[in-house]
Amino acid sequence: MPDEVEELEVQLIQEMGRAILGPVGRVLGAEHADGLARAVRSRAAELARQLTDPDRSLATAAAEAIQDLVPDRPRAWWQTPLGQAVAAQVDPTRTVSQAEAGRILGLTRGRITQLVQSGQLATGPDGKPLLASVLARLVWTRQRFQSLRPWPDLKPWQRH
Numbered sequence: 001m002p003d004e005v006e007e008l009e010v011q012l013i014q015e016m017g018r019a020i021l022g023p024v025g026r027v028l029g030a031e032h033a034d035g036l037a038r039a040v041r042s043r044a045a046e047l048a049r050q051l052t053d054p055d056r057s058l059a060t061a062a063a064e065a066i067q068d069l070v071p072d073r074p075r076a077w078w079q080t081p082l083g084q085a086v087a088a089q090v091d092p093t094r095t096v097s098q099a100e101a102g103r104i105l106g107l108t109r110g111r112i113t114q115l116v117q118s119g120q121l122a123t124g125p126d127g128k129p130l131l132a133s134v135l136a137r138l139v140w141t142r143q144r145f146q147s148l149r150p151w152p153d154l155k156p157w158q159r160h
Helices: 004-028 032-051 055-069 080-086 096-103 109-115 131-147
Strands: none
Touching: 004 032, 004 080, 032 055, 055 080, 096 109, 096 131
8 A cells, every 4th residue: 555655746746747747748749748757756756755744844845836736726636645735734824715715615605705704714814714724624524524424224214
């Protein structure tokens, strides 16, 4: 079974391939993308090690570099090993738009507005949701629903 660094490295190679290698290969041709592919694999390995490094400054720098790869990070991305590693390094003062908060949580902007107004999502000085608060709600929601178990073998009229 692959360890955490290997899982991160594989996902980073995939993400960097989509964001960098695909466009370069289409524009410049495959012969130019080959050298770049080697650099991508090397940098992916380095970023994966940095993300798991106890030195928080290295991990934060790696997380910031990675966030540029996936500009519109949907809810499913934050639940991947890479998304979880990046989330662990989030600047506690960073805010996101309500639209991005909605993408992360899989909710409408209207529902995000309700969560902000009710205080269920913390906001920064600019009034936008804090990314850390959005991610905490994502983790809380995920844990809450994972803890639910299907009904035992009861007839529908026996379920109370």
